[in-house]
Amino acid sequence: MIPSAFEYLRPQTFDDAINLFAQHGENAKILAGGHSLIPTMKLRLAQPKVLIDLGRIADLNYIREQDGKIAVGAMATHHQIETSELLREKCPLLCEVAPQIGDVQVRNRGTIGGSLAHADPAADWPAAILALDAELEVAGPDGARVIQAKKFFVDLFQTALKPNELLREIRLPATSKAVAYVKFAQRASGFAIAGAAVVIRPESKAVGIGITGVAAKAYRATASEKKLEGQPLASENIAAAADKASNRVEALNDIHASADFRKHLARVNTKRALELAAARAER
Ligand SMILES: Cc1cc2nc3c(=O)[nH]c(=O)nc-3n(C[C@H](O)[C@H](O)[C@H](O)COP(=O)(O)OP(=O)(O)OC[C@H]3O[C@@H](n4cnc5c(N)ncnc54)[C@H](O)[C@@H]3O)c2cc1C
Incomplete structure (x- = not known):
């Protein structure tokens, strides 16, 4: 349970972090x-020779309104997000x-940045940022670019980040209160066996639906979304849409489920999340 030796670097600015990452390449x-890394x-599944700690970079840790969106810095913690007014x-x-x-x-x-960059198939944030149609700003030695949430998750623990790029910011649209997240959690860790964000x-x-925990990567339940397009959120429409939440999905099969x-949980949780969000829309 002791990691192999590594050099520890603590840049003070985001640009320094980019430069150090480029300099040390795949060794870094x-x-x-650190909760996944x-x-x-x-366990020595990862043995980096260099660790570049983003913890001292003040301008990566914020939650603010910016150009009509809400911008969340990659180093904002889950707790900061939970308690943000x-x-x-x-x-x-x-x-x-x-x-x-x-x-x-x-x-x-x-x-949030660590969780999204890690792309654990059972992580919660991916479902939410997919449902919200968020944008992710990433940056590397060649400059910054924006990736749409739906293009960010590529496969199991794989994202659209290039090897020398960092995730800097998540940009979210403002929404009404008509949203919901329902998950069936793995008892010991809390990770999602199936989570649906609406x-x-x-x-x-229109409705945005993101699903996590079910497949190798989080996905948009586009068949369910299409079924509800322009339709009233009546219970029969919700049920018919939720039925399609795991259509054509290659689901994971492991000791947990x-x-x-x-696939069953994806449908049930999508239905529950749609019902909850619809009830909140009426308030
Ligand atoms: C006991 C336990 C229970 C948990 N339960 C849950 C749960 O219920 N739901 C859930 O969603 N998560 C859960 N997690 C995971 C947790 O949410 C972590 O916060 C998350 O996995 C990673 O975030 P981190 O900041 O710790 O990243 P780190 O562990 O520091 O990094 C994770 C990976 O992302 C890379 N990385 C980090 N930041 C960036 C960046 N800005 N740009 C590019 N690459 C970057 C790192 O190099 C590393 O490869 C749990 C973890 C533990 C230990």
Whole structure:
């Protein structure tokens, strides 16, 4: 349980972090809250020679309004998100997801950027940022670029980040209170066996649905979304849409749940999240 030796670097600015990461290449790993990386290092599944700690970079840790969106810095912790008044007011889905992550210690150290970059198939944030249609700003030695949430998750623990890029910011649209996140959690860790995040956009009569825990990567339940397009959120429409939440999905099958059970949970949790969000829309 002791990691192999590594050099520890603590840049003070984001640009320094980019330069150090480029300089050390594949020998280096970025350290955020360490709640996924450090266990992996202790098990020697990862043996980086250099750790680049983002913890001292003040301008990566914020939650603010910016150009009509809400911008969350990659180093914002789950706890900061859970207790943010701005998010509670303008993007309440994040405040509903955050307290469902792990336990108090995990929420105090773990960051949204670390979670998204890690792309654990059972992590909670991916479902929310997919449902919200968020944008992710990433940056590397060649400059910054924006990746749409739906293009960010590539496969099991794989994202669209290039090897020398860092995630800097998550940009979210303001929403109404008509949102919900419902998950069936793995008892010991809290990770999702199946989690469904729903955002109702009354202005466009559309719904965003993100699902995590079920497949190798989190996904948008597009067949369910299409079924509800322009439709009233009546219970029969919700049930018909939720039925499609695991359509054509290759579900994971492991010691925690079979593929069939995961697909079943995806449908049930999508239905419950849609019902909850619809009830909140009426208030
Ligand atoms: C006991 C336990 C229970 C947990 N339960 C849950 C749960 O219920 N739900 C859930 O969603 N999560 C859960 N987690 C995971 C937790 O949310 C972590 O916060 C998350 O996995 C990683 O965030 P981190 O800040 O700790 O990242 P780290 O562990 O520091 O980094 C994770 C990976 O991302 C990379 N990385 C980090 N930041 C960046 C960046 N800005 N740019 C590019 N790459 C970056 C690192 O190099 C590393 O490869 C749990 C963890 C533990 C230990």
